[in-house]
Amino acid sequence: MKLKDIRRDYSQAKLNEHNISPNPVQQFQDWMNQALEANIRDATAMSLVTVGKDGFPQSRIVLLKDFEQEGFTFFTNYRSEKGMAIEANPKISLHFFWPELERQIRISGIACKTSLVISKKYFHSRPQKSQIAASISEQSSVVQSREFLENKFAEYAEELNGKNPDYPENWGGYLVEPVKFEFWQGRENRLHDRIVYEKTDDEWKIKRLAP
Template identity: 65%
Template sequence: MKLDSIRRDYKRASLTKKDLITDPTEFFSKWMHEALSAGLRDATSMALSTVGEDGFPQSRIVLLKDFNSDGFTFFTNYQSEKGRAISLNPKISLHFFWPELERQVRISGIAEKTPVQASEQYFHSRPLDSQIAAAVSAQSSEVPSRDYLEEKFSNLKNQLKGNDPERPEHWGGYLVRPVKFEFWQGRENRLHDRMVYEKQADNWIIKRLAP
């Protein structure tokens, strides 16, 4: 494979301070709406980065399930690798990449658990099989085989007889309260537009970064 010659130019759009909105969450909402309206597959997927128990950063893709002026919400197993990492260091980052729009958004923030009621409500809004999978999977722990997982899944599904399982206490949501946003728009000749919002007290300071 010859990878060093793979490249493309970015000519779709530009991003200036005049395009921005004072509230970065509102501007994110605009970009998310445009990504969804464009029919982008997995537009709500985001790379969640944490610092692991071993001191190394780790990233994985999770799905954004809600956002508002308070922050950005996703759900997971609190005993998973990412859950354990967040319990040690709640400073995390989120990264959205929409290549069809030649856009990226990076968000730095502090993660905290959502109220139990919010976790209960979302857990039972999921398809039944997804609820069962969450109930039987000790996420990030070693398992002997795929058959082991499927057997646990089948056993619980048969026991439930079409009823919902109880939400495991170790499964729930995180709200990420943002302290920094970066909006990236690809441009020609790699002179990309990078606009950053940084929180200072109750205000957002906007600045442009070199690409």
């Protein structure tokens, strides 16, 4: 089959100004709850888009670990490619795609580091092997081989002798304060529903976009 011949119609749900919350975070909560209730695999996975030092957008999948009115939280290595990009330009984008529900959510916002207390608490809540991996990995740097990483992991695990590693100072969370949301619901005949929330003077304005 040729790629240009692959298509399907969308007909599961509707999205309009009368059945959404005036608060985009509440609307996100409603959709996330529905995604979790539908047992969608990796429902918390989101594409994080940053702008690299070369000026090119960079996208990768990270996991949402918390959200509230103030913003959306994820964790990573601060010295990674994405960490360095955020340090240079904290304007980022998050993108959720749930094909089973024929839905997408795009969020534009400003990223800042979470408190050390939050970062440490989450780090130590992770499985021990995940803590070890985060501690020994110089994320985004060039390594000589897979064997090098596995040996480094094994050596540090042996050194710890069953204890948990200390918190690595180059690892932690980001809180993304949203300034814009777009909720996308697939519809028949490619006349998709697109509802946008934009923050103006601490107030969310709602508008519809053409598909």
